[in-house]
Amino acid sequence: MSYSKPQYSITYRGPEKLVELTWLPETESMTDQDFKDGILAFADCALQHSARRLIIDMRQFRYRPSSEAQVIRDEVVVPKYVKAGVKKIAWIWPGESGDKMTETPGGSYENRYVGTVDEAFTWLTAKT
Numbered sequence: 168m169s170y171s172k173p174q175y176s177i178t179y180r181g182p183e184k185l186v187e188l189t190w191l192p193e194t195e196s197m198t199d200q201d202f203k204d205g206i207l208a209f210a211d212c213a214l215q216h217s218a219r220r221l222i223i224d225m226r227q228f229r230y231r232p233s234s235e236a237q238v239i240r241d242e243v244v245v246p247k248y249v250k251a252g253v254k255k256i257a258w259i260w261p262g263e264s265g266d267k268m269t270e271t272p273g274g275s276y277e278n279r280y281v282g283t284v285d286e287a288f289t290w291l292t293a294k295t
Contacts, residue, residue, distance in 0.1 A: 175205045177212050183292060186213045187222040195229035199236045206240055210247035217252050220291040224284070225260040249274040257287035 174194050178187040188209040197205075213221060232240075248256070248269075253276045256269075263280035281287050 174201055175209075177209055179212060179216055179218075181216075183220060184216065184218050185220040185222065185291065186216060186218040187224065189224040190226075190228035192227045192229060194227065197230045199233050202230055202232045202236050203239050206244050210244040210251075213251040213253060214247050219252055219254050221248065221253055221256040222284070222287050222291070223256060223258050224287075225258060245269060245271060246273060248276060255279070255291050257281055257291050259284060259287055 172191070172193045174191055174197050176189045176191065178189070179185070180187070186209065188205070190205075194202075209221075209223075212218075249271055250273065255277045256279075258278060258280045259282065260280050261282045264282075265280055267278045267280075269276055269278060279287075279290050281290065
């Protein structure tokens with residue numbers, strides 16, 4: 168019997184109230200449904216743990232989601248982040264940089280694009 172390889176992993180770090188999504192190389196063969204399932208599982212984990220901080224590690228992400236999948240992110244996932252109480256999301260996305268606010272009728276959170284896990288943790292755990 169053969170088993171498929173995982174496309175992502177989700178880690179919860181209780182003391183930091185942080186949930187981390189790491190996309191894996193198997194995303195190369197994912198479908199839109201796989202992508203939606205992954206982002207919904209991550210958002211549900213954030214909600215379950217009332218996460219204040221998120222890391223999304225894009226370094227091995229190989230999939231290009233459709234515009235329909237992006238709508239699910241905007242209309243379903245982002246409101247779950249807000250409901251959970253997320254204040255900061257660090258995107259590990261080499262080549263991207265900068266800060267951005269995500270604002271919704273229900274609330275807002277900061278986004279920062281960084282190149283490494285260390286940069287993500289430093290920014291997320293900095294006292295503000």
